[in-house]
Amino acid sequence: MTTTKKQLTREKILKAAWHLFRQQGYPETSTRQIAREAGVADGTVFSHFPTKLDMLKAGMLTQVELVLTKARQEKQGGSPAQKLLHHAGFLYGFYADNREFSRELFKEAIWQYDYFRPQVDDFKRLLFADRADQDENNELDAEIMMDCYFMTLLHGLNRPETNAEQMLTELGKKLARLFRTTGN
Structure with a gap:
């Protein structure tokens, strides 16, 4: 091309x-x-x-895709939670390494969900791609998992002492509790 x-x-x-x-x-x-x-x-x-905001949004899509491509090159876990933790490790690392900039990004981008929705939806499908039981519960689980991912990220970015590994541990605890509670 x-x-x-x-x-x-x-x-x-x-x-x-x-x-x-x-x-x-x-x-x-x-x-x-x-x-x-x-x-x-x-x-x-x-x-x-x-607009300048359009440049920021396009830049975010590009940067996140680069990080996700790197994550996909390494072996991933099998369950949806393991896949999320695998990818979150790379993404949290990117955001934590660029903490102040990441905070600025989210301040602007958080209100642009419709723009980022296709990328988030693709990621949710990736989490459940290998599951034979494709049903509406997977969609709800994926939505809750993404909520946990983003809330952990935002919470971690607001605590200067929190690093990517700590955010990943916190996300892991949330997912373990979620799936222990739901039985998935």
Whole structure:
């Protein structure tokens, strides 16, 4: 598949935006700075991303997909809970290593659930992909598991002393209790 000039320009803008967001913070970064960093005209930025928030959302999708791709390259557990813990280890590591930036990301992105829903739904399907008993309980279990994942993440990011391993342990305890209670 050939990458077009337009795609290359979009990627360049997104890379510049992500770099500046991490370096100086999302609120402090202007679209003009992003254009300069990317080496494009100001208007070019807006032809690819209508708003700065659109750049943040696209950057998050890209970064999370990179982390998940890395996680998929390693052996995963068999149960849905084991799969979630496997992937959460990688994701929590990414967010904890970039704690302040991650807090900024979530402050903006938490209200953008519809935008991120396809990625979350794909992830929920991954958790239950090997289950023969495909039913509506799996959907409910997946939804509860994702709630546990996100609440553990947000709680951990708000405690500076908490690292990725501690978040993963906390998530593991929640999932163990959940599945002990439900019998799944």
